[in-house]
Amino acid sequence: MTGIGVALLLGVVAGLRTMTAPAAVSWAAWLGFLQLDGTWLAVLGYRFTPFILTALALAEFVTDLLPSTPSRTVPVQFGARLASGALCGAAVGLPAGQLVAGIVAGVIGAVIGTLGGAAARGRLAAALDRDRPAALLEDAVAIVLAALAVWVLS
Template sequence: MKSTPSKQILQATALGILAGMRTTAAMVAATHILSRGRFKRLGGSPLRFMQSPTVATVCKVISVSEIVVDKLPSTPNRTEPGGVIGRSLSGALAGAAICKAAGGKALTGALIGGATAIASTYAGYFLRKNIVKSSHIPDPVIGGVEDILTIGAGVTLCANA
């Protein structure tokens, strides 16, 4: 994976946005991209596990369960502390791995991915709540639309990596 610093920043930002929409989405995209090739820059790094095809598969399976659990009435809001922390960590880890694999600084990717995930968490939450309120469409339906958008964005990111 060869990219310019600006592309690395854009990818870390996109991963953060995905993490804010669905906690596992950033990890799914990053591990999918990284599992498709061996990146020498990850070889001696603690982030090297991110290029494992097994890790990529596990992330994909977990993401399906997240989509299902999100629709349950007992699921807490994404803005609860655990949700914000999980999304931030997901965006940070995915951003760090992608930037490191591309020859950038893992810390830069982690900061961008984590911060963007926090912003996306709140933006997505308030956008979804306002759409539900103004349209009178049930929340799970809007959540399904959000899932489709998240999956589409993730696929686009992977295709353009």
């Protein structure tokens, strides 16, 4: 899988769960799989960054289950997912000299993950007559895809 493919994949993850993708990128940078030292994204590889972003991702998993959580397609939620996808795409594209392509791929992936994830979760929740199992399955898919992206970067 090319760097642009990984950027697209991380964008999909960002569309599913906003903070999971940056957490994965941060772990890849911290583990040395993604070289961001000396760039404006070097902060993603700092000592505490992966732990902070992982804590935020875990908090998002919990808040996603709350009935008061707004839809991912409302402007603020959708925008956050696009920004997350762009950031992750930039982090993957920058070391390869493909910053713009990485950003574009990350944003496209975020749109796919946001709209596709919402549709898939809605169908699954309707079939199961409950949203929680669908949400937990979506969490699992986001984690597996994020882990796959980190593995590909290694």
